[in-house]
Amino acid sequence: MTRVYGERAAELRKVFEAAPGQQLTRQSLYERMGATEVGKADERRNIRNALPALVRCGFVVKEGLGIAATYQGTGKAKKVPKAPAELAESKRQRNALRTAATAVRTRAARVAQQAANTPAPPKVKAIESGETVEQFLARGGRVQRLTAHWEQAA
Template sequence: MTRIYGERADRLRKLFEAAPDEKFTNQVLFERMGAASVGQAEERKNIRNTLPSLVRCGFLKKDGLGSGATYQSTGNAKKRPKATPAELAERKRQRNALRTAQHAVRTRAARVELQAANTPAPAKLKAVEPGETVEQFLARGGRVQRLVATWEQAA
């Protein structure tokens, strides 16, 4: 989720938390979010795009379709509270430690061994028995057609 999208969702949540029993149409939402004026079409579109995700996560309830649809708070809080910068840094540190540990286990010898185990064995070639020579073929009554090479045609 992008930062701007998250900020817009937070602003919408606060708007609905301030009036939990009130039903909002798109137009009322636009007015309360300050996006009802001319030149704010992009912001209105972004608000309309944010609302379905709030419905899917159970924060809002939608009644109706199209421009007559109304949205109301369900009273459900966010499933996961917003992490503080310290918590985000700790998660990143844990992720990097796990990644480093996994990389240390995968030494070159282990990678070579894994590659050898996953490489199919070469197919064994059957012993080739010698065939007959051209002279033997002609002696049997065979006929040989000789094709002229391109460099012989130029002469």
């Protein structure tokens, strides 16, 4: 979300917090945010573009489609971003768990697990009752020879 939409989203959250439980249409949002004048088309477009982000985040609930859609605040608070020290600590813990889990498994164990998870190739059955052409002819069979197209032209 760009800076403009972030600012617009903050303003929209304030409008919804000021009207708890009310279902607001886009027009009523434009009126409350002072964007109904003729020269404020960009402002209205920015409001329209910021609403879906608020719906996806769960700050607003949308009912209906198009112009008749209504929006209502859920009262969900915005997440407070973690401090850089907290982020670094959680990342360090995740990395420690990851390295501990991979250090336990040796190469032999990984190869054995890979072999266990690899399906075995299908076994090919030998034809037991097959016979050669010579055996077929000795039994009294007849073989019909079909000519190839290059033999037919000559």
